[in-house]
Amino acid sequence: xxxxxxxxxxxxxxxxxxxxxxxxxxxxxxxxxxxxxxxxxxxxxxxxxxxxxxxxxxxxxxxxxxxxxxxxxxxxxxxxxxxxxxxxxxxxxxxxxxxxxxxxxxxxxxxxxxxxxxxxxxxxxxxxxxxxxxxxxxxxxxxxxxxxxxxxxxxxxxxxxxxxxxxxxxxxxxxxxxxxxxxxxxxxxxxxxxxxxxxxxxx
Numbered sequence: 001x002x003x004x005x006x007x008x009x010x011x012x013x014x015x016x017x018x019x020x021x022x023x024x025x026x027x028x029x030x031x032x033x034x035x036x037x038x039x040x041x042x043x044x045x046x047x048x049x050x051x052x053x054x055x056x057x058x059x060x061x062x063x064x065x066x067x068x069x070x071x072x073x074x075x076x077x078x079x080x081x082x083x084x085x086x087x088x089x090x091x092x093x094x095x096x097x098x099x100x101x102x103x104x105x106x107x108x109x110x111x112x113x114x115x116x117x118x119x120x121x122x123x124x125x126x127x128x129x130x131x132x133x134x135x136x137x138x139x140x141x142x143x144x145x146x147x148x149x150x151x152x153x154x155x156x157x158x159x160x161x162x163x164x165x166x167x168x169x170x171x172x173x174x175x176x177x178x179x180x181x182x183x184x185x186x187x188x189x190x191x192x193x194x195x196x197x198x199x200x201x202x203x
Contacts, residue, residue: 001175003183009039013049014060046084050091057174058084061102074104081108085115094118097181100126101174125181130166130173
């Protein structure tokens with residue numbers, strides 16, 4: 001995601017009830033012996049998670065379920081993102097780049113901009129890249145009139161099929177988003193509407 005030569009320390013934050021599982025993820029990362037992974041912080045303490053981070057990929061929140069619209073999860077996520085915006089504001093680096101993956105992403109971006117004053121607005125984005133990747137996938141199937149509708153409803157279609165929201169495609173799009181943002185690309189779809197959370201800090 002950050003290029004072939006960038007060492008990272010991963011900070012992972014989850015709720016107290018998931019602490020054991022989170023520690024298991026930490027052990028798995030360590031056991032993978034990834035050459036660019038220079039450290040792992042697994043914590044339920046938001047201050048520890050946010051301290052010194054340079055990139056925040058926010059994939060957590062109340063998950064959208066089958067039959068739910070984005071507005072249905074909005075109120076549940078507002079309080080979550082207020083708290084974490086304040087933590088990022090006080091403990092992340094001033095040049096921290098933030099990517100919101102969890103829906104409603106646009107609303108969460110606005111909350112972060114309101115409560116994370118030390119982070120420049122241009123550094124807070126949301127994951128419209130997933131729609132771009134979905135669009136490319138649909139184009140490859142040579143659709144015509146139904147193209148826009150199928151892209152718009154793709155998330156709901158996936159939820160209906162697997163009973164959970166998009167995971168692999170969203171993770172892939174998040175990597176694409178951050179890589180293109182940091183390393184550059186001629187064309188990119190990025191919104192500047194300008195818990196497992198993962199934060200990265202370079203060495």
